[in-house]
Structures are given as C-alpha cells and as structure tokens.
Amino acid sequence: MGSVLDGTKKKIGSYTGIFKNNVLNVKKENEKIVFEGICDGDIKKVCTEYFDLNTDYEAIKERLSNIDEYLKTSIEYGKGIRILNQDLWETIISFIISANNNIPRIKGIIERISKKYGKKIEYNGKEYYTFPTIQELSKASVEDLRALGTGFRDKRIYDTTRKFLKQEITLEELENEKDIDVLREKLLTLPGVGDKVADCIMLFSLKKYSVFPIDVWVRRVMNELYIKEDDETKVSKALLQTMAKEKYKDLAGLAQQYLFYWKREA
DNA sequence: GTCCAGGGAATCA
C-alpha cells in the first residue's frame, strides 16, 4: 500500500521493503542513492522499476503546479512523492482488502497473509515474508482467510484467486492490455473489484497515470476546493471524473496523489 | 455503546 516515499518531510535515512521475491533497501549517502538487499536479479534494474526512477517527476510537478494554486501547494507539501510500481497480483488482493477498511488493519491483514502463505527471507537479522503467489494463496480456504481477519472480504479474495488459478484471467493479459477501458472492464470482472479498486490497481501497478481513483478523501478535497457542496457525499463520481479529466488530463492520478497526501496529512 | 475506515455487491426505484 505504501505509495509514498518521502525523503524530505520525514527524515527517512533508510527504507527497507519487500518487492516480489526481493528485500530491498534504499538510502541516500552524500546525494547518492544506494541500493542494497537480497535480489534475484540486477538490483539496480529492480529498484529502478519498483521506485519508478525513470519517470521524470520534476517535469510532472512542473506541469501540475501550473494548473492552479491548490496543486502547487499540495506538490510543495509532498514533493518527495513517487508512485511505486507495485506487483500486480499483490496490488489486486491488497486493494480488495482495502474496501471499507482502515490502513493499519489492511497492513496487518497483508502481513498475516504473507507470513502464513508466503516465503520467508532473512535480511540483516530480520525476517521478511513475500506476498504469496496465486498458487500459494490458493491453499487458503474461505475460512482460513476469515481467520486472518479479512472479514466479509474473505470470499472475494478466495473467488478472485480461483479465477486466476483457473486462468479465466491472467496477470499477463492485464499487464499487456494497452487499451485502458478494456483493461478496466477486465479488472471489474474480478470479485471485490469495483471502480475505485480498479483505478487503484491501474495507477499503483500498471502505470496508468491518467486514472483518477475516487475515495472519500479525494471527494472531500475536490468538494472543498472546487465544488463547495454542503454535503460532499452528494457529489457524484461522474462529476468528479469529468472535472479531473478537464483539469489534470493525462496526469489525473498523480494529481490525486498530491491532493490526497496533502489533505490527509494536514 | 457508537462511529468510522482509501468500497463492493445486491436490491429497488
């Protein structure tokens, strides 16, 4: 879920995380970024992909800052934000879990799933667990998933896992789908994936920066800044999508992240 | 005890 790496606001000297089968550590030493960890491939390549290091965020921030004062302020506030390029399978399950849930509990559930069904990797004396593959997670029954605290999302996780296991849909076809509307339709066939979750999957794992995931916070901030309805819950998704496209165009997803981070932290 | 959390699905108009 961690889509924010902010090396400016908080003083993060070193960050360690797990990505696919790799335990990665990044730190800054004398203005140089250093990668370390346990990696099954070229660590520089893996980190470049994961941390989205080939994307020119300065250019993006420049474009978005010129849209209006709100974007400019939010970007100054979250100037270290990057969209991590996260593993597709893990992202799908993680955002199914996120439905009507809070972040600490989402994290806990993912940790328990990983510990029970993933593989253990030791790094610097600490234990890390990979997120289970489709095959590994398919070992879990609905009851097993419920026991890990997933609540009513248990069946959704189970059913979505089965669809991939039976290859009614594949990760490859999702990764290779260029047409964003076709891609959304495919994601929406997965149990537990609705509009918001589909958009999050596309933004956080498939680099679709034009999509605009609408959650309660984004609706709140858009209403406060532009619409000014008394009751924000009455602002329709359709209106928000139209506004986002007009204002932010192909960078709506990035704008969403800056506004979201700004509003949530402030 | 009540409310809420980065929604989705079922149901009904």
Next chain:
DNA sequence: TGATTCCATGGA
C-alpha cells in the same frame, strides 16, 4: 443510472 443497505473487524 441513482440511491440505500448490508457487509466483519478493531480502534477511537
């Protein structure tokens, strides 16, 4: 399409 309601769980 649009509006309502239910769905587990745990912390505030």
